[in-house]
Amino acid sequence: MASLGDLERAVMDRLWSAEGPLAAAELRDGLADRGLALTTVHTVLSRLEQKGFVVHDDARPRRFRARGTREDHAAELMHEVLGQSGDRQAVLARFVGGVDPDEARLLRELLAAAGPDDAPR
Numbered sequence: 001m002a003s004l005g006d007l008e009r010a011v012m013d014r015l016w017s018a019e020g021p022l023a024a025a026e027l028r029d030g031l032a033d034r035g036l037a038l039t040t041v042h043t044v045l046s047r048l049e050q051k052g053f054v055v056h057d058d059a060r061p062r063r064f065r066a067r068g069t070r071e072d073h074a075a076e077l078m079h080e081v082l083g084q085s086g087d088r089q090a091v092l093a094r095f096v097g098g099v100d101p102d103e104a105r106l107l108r109e110l111l112a113a114a115g116p117d118d119a120p121r
Contacts, residue, residue, distance in 0.1 A: 011044050016070040021063035
């Protein structure tokens with residue numbers, strides 16, 4: 001999975017939190033504090049589309065939406081990092097050792113609900 005730069009992340013944050021697809025002008029207006037030109041927003045959207053993060057419709061103006069959720073992206077990043085590890089068990093042990101008790105309880109519940117047949121191979 002491709003990583004996101006600062007501006008790409010800001011655009012994706014807007015798309016992830018939007019009620020529906022957004023036009024580039026709406027994204028620019030939502031990021032007014034950054035003083036972006038509309039062409040810059042279009043460039044960022046094109047890059048995000050090439051990376052597989054966004055899709056657009058054929059209306060005029062085009063409206064963009066996130067291909068997946070913020071949670072999908074975070075989970076893919078976690079899988080990518082784990083896959084690049086030389087010692088998956090050590091990485092998982094460090095991760096689990098750093099979660100608070102509520103997160104540990106939630107992990108136990110999610111693992112129990114997934115069952116042994118749902119485990120990735």
